[in-house]
Amino acid sequence: MTKRRIRTKRILMGLGILCLLAIVIIMSFSGKRRGPMLNSTLGESYQNSLALEQEWPDYGIGDPYVMRYNGLYYLYCSTKDFRVGIKAWSSSDLIHWKYEGLVTDEPLTEGAYAPEVVYWNGFFYMYTSPAGKGHYVLRSESPIGPFTIQTGNLGLSIDGSVFIDDDGKWYFTHASDKGIIGHEMPDPYTMTAEKTLNAYLGHWTEGSMIIKRDGKYFITYTGNHVFSKGYRINYAVATDSPIGTYKVMENNPIVISTKQNFNGLGHSSSVIGPNLDAYYMFYHNLIGHSKEGPPVRMLNMDRIVFNGEKMGVLGDGTHFPQPVPRMPDFYDGVNKPLEKGLWDVRVKADETKWLSSKSTDKNRFTAEFNFRMNMENTREGEASFEIIFSYTDDNHFNSVRVDPVLRSISLLEMKDGKKNQIAIAELPQSMDFAKLHTIRVESDVRSTKIYFDQMNKLTVTDITAKSGKIGYAYRNVKPTLEFTAFSNEADGSSDFETAKPVPGSIEAVHYMAGKDQGFHVGHPVKGSVMREDDGVPIQSSEDGSNAVNMMGKGDWLAYRINVESDGIYGFDAMLKEDGNDNVVELQVDGKPQRFVLDDSQSEGNLWVKKHLGQIKLTQGEHILTVKLVKGKLNYRFLDIYRVTELPTEKLSNMFNQILPEDMYGKWVKHEEGYAVQTEGSDAKMYAGSDEWTDYRVEVDLKSTADSIEEAGLLFRVTNESEFPEQVRDSFMGYQLTFRNGRMILKKMNYDQDEVDSAPISFATGSIVHIAVDVNGATMKVYVNDSKQPALEWTDANAWMHGKIGIRSASPSWLFTNLSLVRR
Template structure:
């Protein structure tokens, strides 16, 4: 930012304001245009902010945006009172604003998860002291002081408020079988007892909800199950009504990491970032239990992306990332003169007040006065305007925003009328109006308080929001860029933070450097067009979906959109931010017909995969996963190219996971009387008895490398009389439930496969912190007898053997395979023992060769 001359200015009459302008005629003018291509500082998760709670940090973060600035609130340490607040213009650099609730307010002792909304001039805070119901506080400022407005309204913990387009409010909160919700009659009143939202359960206590709306879809993010578990995680679900049936995302969990020093990720809040377009998720990670009281946590912020209705987090990250992009143009009016970045239309009395806003106070004439930017937006953009009315000159007074401004004959407008209590929208093209639409606003709307108008232009469609509520959708034939600005008519109005970004409807994620490991939707390829972001052999977008360039995109059977009709010679670029130099597996989700294809991956022009054949899937709707193993990638920011060398296929995503060049190998016969040092994860009360690993209850143990893909794992497994137990493999993100104890949840806390036995036979299933049965074989087994159980993994194919090592009891090919991870043993509510545990690459290769060679 350029520096400014700061001269005090008292806001007052027209004469005072004119004198202010005269006093500053000789003040130097400075630019406030900042381009999204500017080099910004970098950030890294987790983050340490000034004046965090000692040995408690920042937990349950919530971010509010007001007048272009972001305000962060977090839980209060259990033995302290008051609520802390920070502010930031860019989500990267934060300033401590002090206690927004004084520490003498006793109901804020251990204030859990304070969240703040802005409604019609007032800020409302919802918080639960030490988990004992909720109180509502209010303030005229986001930094307080907030004062208590209600008694205890109950409703467990983690209350969050959502305001729909029709101004109806909803309160969501934690519950034992899913997120609870209730309608509100206003910001201070909850209607009824509430009910559980179907589809939002994490198989136990579920908390930390946030609800937002995008493109007509309601998105609920939620967390479970216990803050002290390494497996604390974030899921999402979607619905078509706020209190309707929710459908959990197929790519859940969207935030999870359990191993190393970065774990216990959860309790998220979501906000649109500084570029006006990209969504961000704020969440905490767990350092451990405070030596004083409560959990010790840190703040993390990552971008979110959308592919159709599918939401994903570009993370979780814990290595250096670029700071969030800023708007293409913005003005905070943090100076003493309007400056050369604005063009006056028709005069008026304009000025700057207190280095924070621009005003126009001529209300004696019935004349339109405008200020428009000298900067011009792209054809598609998002714009934001903050404003309030000081006083009107007559009943016809209007104030508001102009956009796509070319001249006085071609522009759009969104104007507020305090007399009519309406928002009026119109678009005029070559002097012809598409028609004024007057939208009634809620009764009691206070026009002398700050409000924000947001405009999203995409193609010929304009979506116009007021205070986050979609109020008007207009269509007009304006296909080029234009300027933005503010306007008054017979009115005295103030204008705050004003900006536009050449981003709209989530396009901000296309070009930024996406974290690896991580998942990239195919349709999030780089910008720049033909020959830069992609090479496509057809001129048109066959399929006509999602983006407007010539890449062929269609609706995907698995949700969202995919790149289709991908032909020989075509390629796509993806910017990536690689965590560390080394091998990575690439999972390519694709579909084709009856002809195999060939692909190649390069990094900054260097071939990192060679030419890899991917088999036919049999149908364009038969989606499968091809695994390109151990691509060697350098650390930092790079550009990946996916090239079709031969054939034609559709693809929907690229998922990078850590790989390894270490061959699968490891064993333990438990004869030493203790567990081998190869075991690198344990949960449960396993012990060594008579040369076997024994347990009575729940638990799991793992050894190996998360990058192992194809291998054989086997053990001698004693059949239990109750419960079940067996082998787990291709396991990532193992965890225990609350406080690290072993219980029924703990045995299911991992992502991977399970092959186990009980008295009724053999079962194969997949765990993703919930159970999905894949295949089973009914077979009478004798409790107490030991059986040799073996799993052989080759790509998507899994063979399970029991005693008979030549004929598999289960032969299953997973259309959506987990492709790499550790291996070990798991027990669920059983008294049993294990012996002769072994992981090997040789057995897998031998059995695979036999399968190929013998018809």
């Protein structure tokens, strides 16, 4: 059995159940309903990190890759150094994993790095780079092997990954020190000329994978070194090609944690969840060094959500209980034949029809059909095989017909007893229909999409979601019907109901479903870019995501949240200012707090992150409601994070609070402060808490000699790390840099972006007093006793909390009197 942290929250009986499940109507000050109360619990949950049976001893699960095939998931991981073979596990729910043994024992697989497996037309192709010395391709007719070697050494570094596009073309990506490299593949064993993609983390970049959703290519990638606490996952999005023009999005990194007990998060794979709609990311975290030297790692899983071109991992990598993945609303054939008791099986003349015992929802659904076809005595026009959906009776249903002779699929509509062809698509001519193939149907109020073996072959607006049964209809063929399922979710709709981890971010458009349960709009609008039936004003935003523009007094949206621990939490919103003072009410389980959103910009119509306020939260699941009280609220997302209140008195001598583990590089302690030991080095030290928000940090800086090297005052720092083989700017936050008579404000995100600068004079041997006020998204820098800021800048997407610190690359810079006071 899988060793896991699984707990089931039992629903209390008797009077307790009434408390948990009652729908309580709370009245606001105006006497109107505020919003929904909590009416469910987290239910069965899991917690990262996950321990599996038969992991490599003193090595664990590193570089996890999860593939889905015929209703089951298969997990592969790197092989411990100097060991032969590749291990695999299987699961139907992503939680309970069964060890399947070694899927290959080829001697060449000694120390196999990052094996990945793709299924195509009856064969499973494995790509791995044993001991990091170039790639080989192995092949099998089963996901659990045996895999046998098919090629010589193809080279191409490490961490190879394959993506198959809708047209059946193959692509290969792999790691390099200049970013992820992409290749076209004319066949499963050949890679053409390389192309460097815009997927680079400033140093060694590895662990790439591409998925496609709504016509957009999302590539994830990791850097820089497996032994760094700052190992992290970024993503980029393209619309032209899997190896085309990628845009790096602003919400990177999407997975990072440098905490002592949870760090080194990276090398991910992404897979669609059991409910056929949600996506999950698997990655490892670092435990330490094994006795033999290689890293010891553990398996983790977190929920992915999407909003237009924006992709996010809930919680940025969680380490507290999360809801387990949901199963389909109807499913059969998981590792066994279809169970006739779940189907209405009709045999009439030469036609056989299977119809599910349950019906899909009328507004949206996703259905999946897995099958093999017996092609004996099959000739064009004599045989027929169709998958069925939205079936109400023999005269009203939709279907997809597979023509193995013409190598095509066609979408059909049976209406009032007349069957019409709506669309047709060609399939690759190499398709062997005796092998397992998959048809997937995604249908909602806007369109219906048909996928064949994960390739989107048809998208039509003539047919939209209708309630009905799913099934099969065939004549003159003897198919093998395998995993078949449907879920009443489509196009990411399950993102709306899932509990959002706190701390974390919540997309504005991911409010719960149901009028007066998940949203209330006094005057519904038409023409929203998504969720149009709700009447909530949703518009495309400049960053490629979608935003909500609430305009009616009393309108509200509700979100399900899952709070890590009791405490005070800060709430920020990325909103578009309109020059007015707007009023917003935040409710947690119906308890309200109001916040005035004063306009901080001299010019309106700017997107800027605003601090709404602070609220005390308790551990567990809650309903968070955002209600418009006055004016307008046009917002993209909420950021929620834990805060620690600073004392009212000034914190002097902050150097005395710095722990040895928070000092990086070679510092020399002087009687009055600190300087680095060696010219040209890069040393940093940090003080305080990630949970500090608004403050004034001060330091005295003395230049003892001329130097071309920099010094820096750091503030709002989080996720700091230090490792020789990674980028030097290894933290997130801000750095006020002093160099060559100027002070330069930089925004840091494991790289640096110079955002503003101003002149400053340092006379050798003199002391300059520097003070930085950080209040919300605005930073002001004061020099000596000046009452006017020498530099002022507002960050539209600000880091809103974090530590303070100093940085230096020369002994000629002496830091003294580091202090802090609450704003």
